[in-house]
Amino acid sequence: MPTTFHLAGFDLDPFVAATLAEDTVGPGGEAGDITAAAVIPHNARFRGTMAARDAVTVAGLPIAEAFFRALDPDVAIDRLVEDGESVTAGAVLLRIDGRARAMLTAERSALNTVQHLSGIATLTRTYVDAIAGTGATLLDTRKTLPGLRVLEKYATRMGGATNHRMGLWDAAMIKDNHVAVAGGVGEAVARAVRAGIERIIVEVDRLDQIEPALAAGATWLLLDNMGADMLGEAVAIVAGRAVTEASGGVRLDTIRAIAGTGVTYVSVGRLTQSAPAADIGLDLAIG
Template structure:
């Protein structure tokens, strides 16, 4: 199958590809700036290569990898062997690319860096999704992303089966502990948000005694921060379904099942984007 288009609203993919290649090529997305490939290979040399996974992974970022190759060789032939979101075994071929050798080698590292990073996030996300399977909890990501890569990293979370939380500070209000402290309490903080015309307001609470004041103030959702499972269970019982509840803080693969079984509706995990190891994906020459 040919390389599909990738939908990333609000993200300038062309600019990202241009800037990433320019970083590796000394200021311009120009294959002629690759000293080694230019010295070793004739200008018309051809190359066919395969991108393959060395581990069991959930794939994310193949269309992005294709975009790097196409930027330096618009005529290159790309054949996708799997799709983003697929879980594949170690040794699986992901895609082939054929075209100008200098161009493809100049784009190789940028393509692989992006594919490895996003595939690592998707793979880790899938492990978390599997860990809470059968519960009522939904897995969410956070804003703990690498600067400039948020749209891509949140795309990878979706490929792994997780859901995106807010994209940033602009698309959903969340009243956190520092907002509460600066505003003089939960009630004035929420009241100020409502006066500003905001809706779907999440309020962070880290103590049981904050739950009723938050709901009474008009919170539409509660973020239960850094509460161990016994406290979370108590909090969920107290909320009694009046608003959705989100557990957050210190969640890992060892603890997430117990957290999900407390009855919270959502669990947000910063580790999905903050700590996912890169997947082992390589590019190899094909005879």
């Protein structure tokens, strides 16, 4: 059964092919997994399990399957959990039964992907749980690895977050450097309004910037590096006239107080920027 996995802006087959080629094609045209070819008999089978060694929130299993299927279209794969599920240490995620050379050649690519994406999903879930009941929503950011944004933002969704901007094309975000060049918050926002942009996000780090931004037409205020008390003041000044987002320096030990100030969103760059890889392994089934 082929792997079906669809994400807007992500093409699975070229990703799998390029990732496998990174492992199996050398700069001088050398090709193949020389270890598997030398050590593993041609007709050997590998029956194994991919399992979580710690408690994790899972992401990336369909992509892992695609790596195995790319090298052995007849591999039998039994997926025991779905992306977005949280599992305990020792939980089996996949069972595979395929040609041993193919399975071992695909192993690293499959594990790297699942470990990375599950690490992001797991950290995200921790932050989502920390603000449960506050009414605020967790957002990710554009602090992603080049080329992996769609996958990393998929992983944050699997952890329970909501995606912020996917790129520079889906909303205006006016930050301090834009303001400096434009000549002020009001002027920068006014230019975005004249350009016909509907969603205009403005970064403010002082309370006196709020009214000029709103008066000029801002629809969303990014309240940057404000403490909880200042955030509460900012939310009161905005009084529902725009979406509010707390951002900058948010940590697990501070996010609940920040979310409790009444902001609409809290954005956290470390979800994708600093998430450790999840401890997930692939082992030969014994017995």
